Amino acid sequence: MSEITLDxxxxxxxxxxxxxxxLLLPCGEAPDCWTLPGGPVQVDESLEEAAGxxxxxxxxxxxxxxxxxxxxxxxxxxxxxxxxxxSYFALSPANARCAARTESERWYPLEKVPGLVHDHxxxxxxxxxxxxxxxxxxxxxxxxxxxxFTLSELQHTYEIVLGEKLDKRNFRRRILQSNIIEETxxxxxxxxxxxxxxxxRYRPDAxxxxxxxxxxx
Amino acid sequence: MSEITLDxxxxxxxxxxxxxxxLLLPCGEAPDCWTLPGGPVQVDESLEEAAGxxxxxxxxxxxxxxxxxxxxxxxxxxxxxxxxxxSYFALSPANARCAARTESERWYPLEKVPGLVHDHxxxxxxxxxxxxxxxxxxxxxxxxxxxxFTLSELQHTYEIVLGEKLDKRNFRRRILQSNIIEETxxxxxxxxxxxxxxxxRYRPDAxxxxxxxxxxx
DNA sequence: ATAATAGTGTCTCTCAGACATTATTTA
DNA sequence: TAAATAATGTCTGAGAGACACTATTAT
Numbered sequence: 100m101s102e103i104t105l106d107x108x109x110x111x112x113x114x115x116x117x118x119x120x121x122l123l124l125p126c127g128e129a130p131d132c133w134t135l136p137g138g139p140v141q142v143d144e145s146l147e148e149a150a151g152x153x154x155x156x157x158x159x160x161x162x163x164x165x166x167x168x169x170x171x172x173x174x175x176x177x178x179x180x181x182x183x184x185x186s187y188f189a190l191s192p193a194n195a196r197c198a199a200r201t202e203s204e205r206w207y208p209l210e211k212v213p214g215l216v217h218d219h220x221x222x223x224x225x226x227x228x229x230x231x232x233x234x235x236x237x238x239x240x241x242x243x244x245x246x247x248f249t250l251s252e253l254q255h256t257y258e259i260v261l262g263e264k265l266d267k268r269n270f271r272r273r274i275l276q277s278n279i280i281e282e283t284x285x286x287x288x289x290x291x292x293x294x295x296x297x298x299x300r301y302r303p304d305a306x307x308x309x310x311x312x313x314x315x316x
Numbered sequence: 317m318s319e320i321t322l323d324x325x326x327x328x329x330x331x332x333x334x335x336x337x338x339l340l341l342p343c344g345e346a347p348d349c350w351t352l353p354g355g356p357v358q359v360d361e362s363l364e365e366a367a368g369x370x371x372x373x374x375x376x377x378x379x380x381x382x383x384x385x386x387x388x389x390x391x392x393x394x395x396x397x398x399x400x401x402x403s404y405f406a407l408s409p410a411n412a413r414c415a416a417r418t419e420s421e422r423w424y425p426l427e428k429v430p431g432l433v434h435d436h437x438x439x440x441x442x443x444x445x446x447x448x449x450x451x452x453x454x455x456x457x458x459x460x461x462x463x464x465f466t467l468s469e470l471q472h473t474y475e476i477v478l479g480e481k482l483d484k485r486n487f488r489r490r491i492l493q494s495n496i497i498e499e500t501x502x503x504x505x506x507x508x509x510x511x512x513x514x515x516x517r518y519r520p521d522a523x524x525x526x527x528x529x530x531x532x533x
Numbered sequence: 534a535t536a537a538t539a540g541t542g543t544c545t546c547t548c549a550g551a552c553a554t555t556a557t558t559t560a
Numbered sequence: 561t562a563a564a565t566a567a568t569g570t571c572t573g574a575g576a577g578a579c580a581c582t583a584t585t586a587t
Contacts, residue, residue: 102359103321103322103357103359104320105320105322105400140320140389140400142319142320142391142398143391144391145389145390145391146387146389146400167386167387169384170363170384170387170402172357172362172363172402173362174359174360174361174362181359183322183357183363183402185387185389185400
């Protein structure tokens with residue numbers, strides 16, 4: 100207890116059907132105890148690289164959006180150690196999930212998250228708050244979807260994350276006039292009965308715009 | 317270069333007449349090189365305590381608002397060392413400044429900030445962005461004023477920080493209906509010619525509200 | 534033709550921004 | 561009474577939210 104050590108912890112969100120899920124790992128120590136993915140920061144890597152490394156073989160990093168959240172450093176947050184954790188949240192499309200090789204990881208619906216070590220439950224709670232806030236002002240919801248998606252799918256994503264129904268016409272107007280996404284020529288067809296839906300993608304240059312506008316470095 | 321060390325850095329804002337100022341310290345190494353106040357985190361103190369400690373004898377901590385900003389950890393941000401810095405921003409009323417005991421500290425107007433070590437200039441820039449953003453949505457400007465203040469003073473604060481003139485009636489309406497501040501019975505009188513202005517203070521229980529609403533833990 | 538989902542427009546109300554005059558004090 | 565600052569209300573335009581019907585496909 101004489102040294103301060105540093106790690107990163109990532110709250111990875113992904114959407115499965117009708118639930119928002121979080122990636123958790125068994126913490127090893129106790130039987131029914133889980134932890135957020137993460138780990139120590141190497142001397143020659145950035146914090147963000149450390150966070151990305153912790154996601155290797157769990158999600159496809161290329162497709163994952165990553166943003167720093169908050170740094171937790173209360174002296175007593177981890178028993179018998181002085182650990183400071185830089186937390187991140189990540190948004191992963193469902194198709195960017197890697198096949199879980201072992202029982203060493205599991206996606207949990209947010210309402211069914213089991214007991215977590217230390218203050219990780221608090222970190223998850225805060226990450227969710229920030230995610231909801233982000234959706235309200237920034238149309239970032241598409242980060243939870245594959246490259247091409249329908250407006251209904253996007254709206255559904257928003258409804259799941261925000262936990263409330265949205266008006267279809269208002270939603271479409273708002274999203275479209277934000278200018279973050281654009282039409283493609285493709286239709287989603289054969290996916291069920293009903294009229295096929297137009298597919299959209301986010302505008303490649305919108306990424307730069309979002310970064311320019313973004314509140315956090 | 318085999319260990320990661322941790323410190324905190326604080327961007328302390330204060331208002332002097334017509335300029336927004338930042339507290340800087342000489343960095344010791346070079347002659348015209350300055351640094352943000354801060355320092356290493358002790359093993360038994362929280363990050364916020366470490367930040368507060370760095371402000372001792374510089375401002376009256378009781379009166380200072382402190383909020384975590386971002387954690388900087390690029391491997392190359394500090395030459396020959398692996399230093400991770402948790403940054404904070406602080407808002408200090410002018411009357412909470414302590415008398416500078418030595419030449420070891422100086423308040424600089426934002427437009428005249430001298431050369432800073434490492435990435436401290438970037439940290440200042442980001443802190444200002446966050447401060448401006450905060451004022452736009454949260455009426456936090458009163459943290460730069462003494463306990464009691466007039467609406468004109470508050471508006472002036474906003475104008476300095478945001479760098480633009482504001483409409484008096486719209487400003488008053490907006491601030492008052494946010495319900496963050498309340499009238500006192502006092503008037504500011506004898507301060508010059510002109511009609512005396514009513515003094516306001518922020519509502520004691522508004523502090524709790526702001527914290528509840530706040531985006532950052 | 535029926536069931537299922539996609540796609541579209543209008544009205545209303547609230548809120549933000551522009552704007553000028555009266556009120557109260559000191560010198 | 562002149563100069564200085566405080567205090568106050570209205571109009572207008574833009575945007576947000578409520579709301580229902582038509583279009584296109586598969587079975």
